[in-house]
Amino acid sequence: MPKQILITDPTLRDGNHAVGHKLGAEAFIAYCKAAEAANVPIIEVGHGNGLGGSSMLVGESRLSDPEIFRISREHLINTRLAIHVIPGFCTIKKDLSKAVELGVDVFRIAAHCTEADVTQRHIGYVRESGKEAWGILMMTHMASPEVLLEEARKMESYGAQAIVIMDSAGAQMVDDVKARISALVGGLSIPVGFHGHNNLGMAVINSVTAVNEGATILDGTIRGFGAGAGNTQLEVLVGILHKLGYDTGIDLFKILDAATMAEKELGFIAPSISPISIVSGLAGVFSGFAKPVARAAAEFGVDPRDVFFRLGERKAVAGQESLIIEVAKELAAKQ
Known part of the structure; x- marks a missing residue:
């Protein structure tokens, strides 16, 4: 069987x-x-x-x-x-x-x-x-x-x-x-x-x-x-x-x-492995953060890849979306 x-x-x-x-x-x-x-x-x-x-x-x-x-x-x-x-x-x-x-x-x-x-x-x-x-x-x-x-x-x-x-x-x-x-x-x-x-x-x-x-x-x-x-x-x-x-x-x-x-x-667009998805995987950060990271990076003028790797260092998890803004602000302040 x-x-x-x-x-x-x-x-x-x-x-x-x-x-x-x-x-x-x-x-x-x-x-x-x-x-x-x-x-x-x-x-x-x-x-x-x-x-x-x-x-x-x-x-x-x-x-x-x-x-x-x-x-x-x-x-x-x-x-x-x-x-x-x-x-x-x-x-x-x-x-x-x-x-x-x-x-x-x-x-x-x-x-x-x-x-x-x-x-x-x-x-x-x-x-x-x-x-x-x-x-x-x-x-x-x-x-x-x-x-x-x-x-x-x-x-x-x-x-x-x-x-x-x-x-x-x-x-x-x-x-x-x-x-x-x-x-x-x-x-x-x-x-x-x-x-x-x-x-x-x-x-x-x-x-x-x-x-x-x-x-x-x-x-x-x-x-x-x-x-x-x-x-x-x-x-x-x-x-x-x-x-x-x-x-x-x-x-x-x-x-x-x-x-x-x-x-x-149904109007779905099949997902693909985008450059930012690769960074998310390498950083070990929740996949659902891709869109809010992109928004925060654009708002504060920082590289979304840097945001992801910093989130990975801080061991961010789902539900901590507010941390994305905090990290983006920190990166912008250092530029």
Whole structure:
């Protein structure tokens, strides 16, 4: 029997970064229908920064979270509905409870790679509500395999039913992925997954590496739509996994149809590895910072590459957008 790989598709969440969080109802409906037709098992939807992420600081969403959940739920029958949850952006009482009420199936509770403690209450609430909770560790190039395992074990103890590590900056090489995935697979009793970004062109090979090291969950977005240089390109990933003998349950031709539809009919522009994306990956800075860095650099008359490398030195993470302005000001003052 071929080894089963569970694919989660965050096109309608991470892809929202690529369009300034402005995906409209028509995009959610069209892509949910296409993904459902292709037998994609899980679709993740929402603002790019997840539940409660819409704000002036990180970008306001065109649709509210409840609108997104209602629209998506209506057009998904066999495909499960997932959301990204970062404690601090959302509240349990207002946001998380509403998501449960509106039929979200899988809650991916995320934290910076060394801050798993903040997920305990959220994971506990989701499990008590009878829903599926995964632990997500972000920016994992910033922690050693040993530290990641320690943090992942915390999430497992809180009730997480899977752990996914994110290469949020697209900074990891094959050996980095090998070390991290093998440590987690060997040290946990729940499934392990990988979420790649393509800043250095490594997203697909890193995802395959993760599977070869024992991961059974992979993230991928159609045409690679996502922050910065984009995510692991879903239709490429599915084709390669099938070629290698893995079973995703996804219809290859129909996911290829979804890729054609997404670019032609939804107005998406497929991401590419731009010079600034390469710098983001080399600096180890969150891919979603590309646009705010460009704006700040232009405003203060500094080189965006310098901003990225300075942010990397200061170990900036998602949610610290205000630090971009601070760094740009500092660089301008030194000129």
